[in-house]
Amino acid sequence: MSHPHPELGAPPPLPPHGLRIVALGGLGEVGRNMTVFEFGGRLLIVDCGVLFPDPEQPGVDLILPDFDYIRGRLDAVEALVLTHGHEDHTGAVPFLLRERPDIPLVGSPLTLAFAESKLAEHRITPYTLTVREGSRERLGPFDCEFFAVNHSIPDGLAVAIRTPAGLVLHTGDFKMDQLPLDGRLTDLGGFARLGAEGVDLLMSDSTNAEIPGFVTPERDIAPVLRDIFSRAGRRIIVACFASHVHRVQQVLDAAAAFGRKVAFVGRSMVRNMGVARDLGYLQVPGDLLVDAREIDALPPEKVVLISTGSQGEPLSALSRMANRDHPVRIEPGDTVVLASSLIPGNESAVYRVINGLGRWGATVIHKGNALVHVSGHAPAGELLYVLNLTRPSNFVPIHGEWRHLRAHGELAKLTGVPADRVLLAENGMVMDLVDGKASIVGAVHCGYVYVDGISVGEVTEASLKDRRILGEEGFVSVVVVVDAAAGKVVGGPEIHARGSGIDDAALVDVLPKVHESVERAMADGMADIAELEQVVRRTVGRWVNETYRRRPMIIPMVVEV
Amino acid sequence: MSHPHPELGAPPPLPPHGLRIVALGGLGEVGRNMTVFEFGGRLLIVDCGVLFPDPEQPGVDLILPDFDYIRGRLDAVEALVLTHGHEDHTGAVPFLLRERPDIPLVGSPLTLAFAESKLAEHRITPYTLTVREGSRERLGPFDCEFFAVNHSIPDGLAVAIRTPAGLVLHTGDFKMDQLPLDGRLTDLGGFARLGAEGVDLLMSDSTNAEIPGFVTPERDIAPVLRDIFSRAGRRIIVACFASHVHRVQQVLDAAAAFGRKVAFVGRSMVRNMGVARDLGYLQVPGDLLVDAREIDALPPEKVVLISTGSQGEPLSALSRMANRDHPVRIEPGDTVVLASSLIPGNESAVYRVINGLGRWGATVIHKGNALVHVSGHAPAGELLYVLNLTRPSNFVPIHGEWRHLRAHGELAKLTGVPADRVLLAENGMVMDLVDGKASIVGAVHCGYVYVDGISVGEVTEASLKDRRILGEEGFVSVVVVVDAAAGKVVGGPEIHARGSGIDDAALVDVLPKVHESVERAMADGMADIAELEQVVRRTVGRWVNETYRRRPMIIPMVVEV
Incomplete structure (x- = not known):
């Protein structure tokens, strides 16, 4: 297995018959999946998703792939293939289309419909090319064939990309439910055909590579739901x-x-289920749906709400219900079902919601106490099938944290992929497929691009470091007004702290020291404001640390009059 | 089941023949367990632990029970019974003994030894009374009998407290491993005897009440460890x-x-294992142990490190190894075993450590991929045994979040405890056991007491709210120096932002507005500095929000010369 930390420089030029592959997201993380393929000077992008921030990235709304690598070559992009409609594969599309609005989007009907309805909120109307399983499209030098895959959203596709450099199979996200609700199976026959033809490189979903075995069919949830419905005496609220x-x-x-009516709650739920119904992916009996505003008129035992908020998002409908800060009031006897995964990092928030709902008397059912969720990603047992059917010459595990990629790499080796043909890559690493052999040949810069409010990329790592310090320790600011000519402090010093856990009243003890140190520095000839601010910072910082054993951010402000 | 949110006022006086019970921690949370029993004007405390902060409590080191309820009556405390040596049951003892150093600590040999070694670091030598299973001690009006319980630390005890008001059984933390390493079983025979005598109130550990079934024996980990050791080609590092x-x-x-040597890494590991060995709880073959500083002299395949840091604590040895910031350097082929639970809220940190170790080439084994941990708490199947053996007249589930307490309450009802005798209480609720019936009669104030650095209780909810805002949004500070008599701005305005993601250079655009608004306010007769600061805050806050759609904390400082 290739070493994860080679000292990689800029990549060499790509040989004319070679295929270059660079992931701008999705390697070493669960989210912002985006892979760029290059052949003969032309580019094909597969997926363009967002990553949701973790606690080390406070205040950030979304994280985008870093488009820097392709920014100067957007005109060379033949198309953006979307494997399915999840946010971690499509959420950054609006941001890419801001940079070049006419990049064609290629995907299945539902995938494009979800993407278009989201883009409409950004006032963008994209160019689209609808494909289906069995479709084969030439996108510049990239000959793309599409295969059905089963996932936790309908209409997912894998894509085989043929160029003179060889055949690459990119699975997208998938699992292999053998009894899917819509009867649409992951196309193992198609994968086998590719295997017979010769797969030069397999890029396959690693999210569940650490989990042994096989998925439980989605339809096994049905009897559990029926059992819950048969016991529920009042309202049922399902979050997913x-x-x-x-x-x-x-x-x-x-x-x-x-015999219950259903209302959708939450903007994205209402929007997506409208789209899915219009396209025939969701079957809704005639008078089943009601508007959420009408539910108070119905008896509680005749109502089901289907809501967003299954990850404990603080502003979601479900969190607000748990805090009694939502028009839907939880009452004793209500039943809440969290029919969803628990994404690592969200546990505290989700348990807070569960406890909150329970305090108001709701019975809360979740994957920890009932089979109300199955994963959308193939675990190890299923991944082995794909490896064995496609028999790839080279393998790159994609979509996952390092531990997932590594586990998937081990599976590939067990099926016979030579260890030196299993590439554990990180975002920005440049992989060239040349003469049937894939190798890491260099790296390009590939950072995090943070979206915060309306700004994209303005929040930097330095801002986040400041936020972490401020969030842990607070700050102390000190103002000193000086008359530089007279060498005197003429106003202040004044001091003010927030979040430090130290009273302003206690802080005044340091002010004589500040006054004295500034005047002494000026007497010694210091005139530069930045240097005087350093004197203030040191004086206050040392005193706070010695007195309180704390390290708040110290903000000195020396103002001249 | 009693309603969790009655409108509770101050409790009525306790009848002379009644027992009063107030938990100052541990109800509605996993941690800071502390329960106060009162009879005839005398108090008995069971446990005095700490809670570890969650992401909503940034920068906090520890959270203590709120001692306010007993602060004026510390002289009435007969003793503090420690059920076992875990931090969430003993960690706040140093803080309580600061307030009255001669409160006797009652516990088993290992429990007291762990507590004393921790207290020694605080330079406190406590009064102690050693008890064992089978001991019976009169502590004032409280007749206490102790019972062996099995848990994830040796020498745990349950305590039966007899007063004229009745018999209360407090289980402490326990599980019912039927093949414990030390042969010391949870004393179900003793519980049955109490049940025959008549348990008026059972207070029992709820941590795993949502988990069905029974614990796996601790000894089932042994073959898994042997398998890991037989495959490991280089160093083995076990965190627990x-x-x-x-x-x-x-x-x-x-x-x-x-045939490997062992070194302990991490201060608390070294300290506790020294104590456990001295008292005979840990059996160490003659020359097995080496000092951590000596391991570099040994071949890697002859070394095992046993380390702290299994929860991904950023400063722990294991996190530092994952960052290559520790004398122990992880090399390809090393094996790291996280032989521990994954406490909710720590997932992101632990996965970061796992990914970091994996990047350096270590194989990481954890409870997600091997049986290297079993829980210390009885799941539902075992809790039912205790309920059925003790047949309590009244039941209070303790030690757990609301969801755990609720699940345990449901189990109690299934075994026949009447629903109105199952009390779901929160911290500070006052429960009186009078004439054989327990009921919630009121509530006392019971807040969070935060330890941050050397301060206790100085960090308030307001500080934490400030930290959350600062940590998400950063701040913008603005200084204006005014000559109030002249009604003029004579210095600044100067502006400075940190963590906001807005450049100082962009912020200067607002300064003319600040200058103008302050001078206009002074011209209108405003002279109060606090009012002028409000003017600055509004001017800057509105501009930042309109320009950037952000809401950083705005810190105006108006200084007079």
Whole structure:
């Protein structure tokens, strides 16, 4: 297995018959999946998603792939292939299209419909090319063939990319539910055909590579839902991902069976389920749906709400219900079902919601106490099938943290991929497929691009470091007004702290020291404001540390009059 | 089941023949367990632990129970019973003994030894009374009998407290491993005897009440460790809790079997294992141990390190190894075993450590991919045994978040405890046991007491709110120097931002507005500095929000000369 930390320089020129592959996201993280393929000077992009921030990235709304690598060559982009409609594969599309609006989007009907409805909120109307399983499209030098894959959203596709450099199979996200609700199986026959033809490089979803075994079929949730519905005496509230059409379908079916009406709650849920229904992916019996505003008129035992907020997002409907800060009031006897995964990092928030709902008397059912969720990603047992059917000459595990990529790499070696043909790459590493052999030939800069409010890329690592210090320790600011000519302090010093846990009243003890140190520095000939501010910073910082054993950020401000 | 949110006022006087129970921590949270019993004007405390902060409590080191309720009556405290030596049951003892140093500590030999070694670091030598399973001690009006319980630390005790008001059984933390390493079983026979006598109130550990079934025996980890040791070609590093003597024993046994030397890493690991060895709870073959500084002189395949840091604590040895910021350098082929639970809220930190170790080439084994941990708390199947053996007239689930307490309450009802005798209480709620019936009669104030650095209780909820805002949004400070008499701005305005993601250079655009608004306010007769600061805050806040859609903390400082 290739060493993860070679001293990589800029990549050499790409040989004319070689294929270059660079992931701008998705390697070493779960999210912002984006891979750039280059052949003969032309580019093909697969997916363009967002990553959700972790606690080390406070205040950030979204994280984008770093487009720097392609920014000067956007005109060379033949198309952006979207494997499926999840945010971690499509969420950064609006930001890419801001830079070149006419990049064609290629995807299945539902994938494009979800993307277009999101883009409409950004007032962008994209160029699109609809494909389906079995479609084969030439996108510049990239001959793309599409295969059905089963996932936690309908209409997912894998893509085989043929160039003179060889055949690459990119699986997108997938699992291999053998009894899918829509009967649309992951196309193992197609993968086998590619294997027979010769797969030069397999790039396959690693999210669940550490999990042994096989997925439980989605439809096994149905009897659990029926059991929950049969016991529920009052309102039922089901929270799940706003794109999980099949999960919602199962809730609708249970509601219909038990004579309950259904209302959707949460903007993305309402939007996506409207799209899915219009396109025929969601089957809704005639008068099943009601508007969320109408539910108070119905008896509680006749209502199901399907809501966003399954990850404990603080502003979501479900979190607000848990805090009694939502028009839907939780009452004793209500049943809340979190029919969703628990994404690592969200545990505290989700348990806070569960405890909050429980305090108001709701019975809360979640994957920890009932089979109300199955994963959308193939675990190790299924990944082995794909490796064995495609028999790739080279393998790059994609979509996952390092531990997932590594585990998937081990599986590939077990199926016979030579260790030196298993490439564990990170974002920005440049992989060239030349003469049938894939290797890491260099690296390009590839950072995090933070979206915060309306700004993109303005929040930097330095800002985040400041936020972490401020969030842990608070700050102390000190103002001193000086008359530089007279060498005197003429106003202040004044001191003020926030978040430090130290009273302003206690802080005044340091002010004589500040006054004295500034005047002494000026007497010694110091006139530069920045240097005087350093004197203030040192004086206050040392005193706070010695007195309180704390290290708040010290903000000195020396003003001249 | 009692309603969790009655409108509770101050409690009525306690009848002379009644027992009053108030938890100052541990109800609605996993940690800072502390329960106060009162009879005839005398107090008995069971446990006095700390809670570790969650992401909503940034920068906090520890959270203590709120001693306010007993602060004026510390002289009435007969004793503090410690059920076992975990930090969430003993960690706040130094802080309580600061307030009254001669409160006697009552506990088993190992529990007291761990507590005393920790207290020695605080330069406190406590009064102690050693008890064992079978001991019966009169502590004022409280007749206390002690029972062996099995847990993830040796020498745990449950305590039956008899007063004229009735018999209360407090289980402490426990599970029911039927093949414990030390042969010391949870004393179900003793619990049955109490049940025959009549348990008026059972207070029982709820941590795993949501988990069905039974614990796996601790000794089932041994073959897994042997398998890991047999495959490991280089160093083995095992991280686990520093108090888990039996887990460490199993690692020592495996090391001895495979001819490896062992070094302890991390201050609390070294301290606790020294205590456990001295008292005979840890069996260490003659020359097995080496000093951590000596390991570089040994061949890597002859070394095992047993380390702290299993929860991804940023400053721990293991996190520093993952960052290559520790004398122990991880090399390809090393094996790291996280033989511990994953406490909710720590997932991101732990996965960061796992990914970091993996990047350096280590194989990382954890509870997600091997049986290297079993829980210390009884799951539902075992809790039912205790309920059925003790047949309590009243039941209070303790030690857990609301969801755990609720689940335990449901179990109690299934075993026949009447619903109105199952009390779901929160910290500070006052429960009186009078004439055989327990009920919630009121509430006392009971808040969070934050330890940050050397300060206790100085960090307030307001400081934490400030930290959360600062940590998410940063701040913008603005200084204006005014000559109030002349009604003029004579210095500044100067502006400075940190963590906001807005450049200082961009912020200067607002300065003319600040200058103008302050002078206009003074011209209108405003002279109060606080009011002028409000003017500055509004001017800057509105501009930042309109320009950047952000809401950093705005810190105006108006200084007079």
